[in-house]
Amino acid sequence: MDNNKKNKQMAFWRHDQYPYLLCGTVTKTLSNDYVETKEYGAGTTIKPCLILPFEKGCELRNELQELQIGRNVAIIAVNLDWNNKLNDIKKDFGIV
16 A cells, blocks of 8 residues: 555545535645645635544445435435325315
């Protein structure tokens, strides 16, 4: 493993949308516990709630992405089911 990859880190910070975390590859750690990331660029500072070695960070990111995809599929299925029930009620009462 090359030394650069070995020292890479991934930061996670709170977000207001599911799964309530965002992440990025740390490019710079600042003295005030903030970081800059590759994804957001120089000058954009973020206060992470978690910093992991890059490989572990990728594992967590992938698990969060899979969780979000599963949630999205479940929400679509629930919406479809309830819309079908609504359409049945509207049909029973002659609402077009």
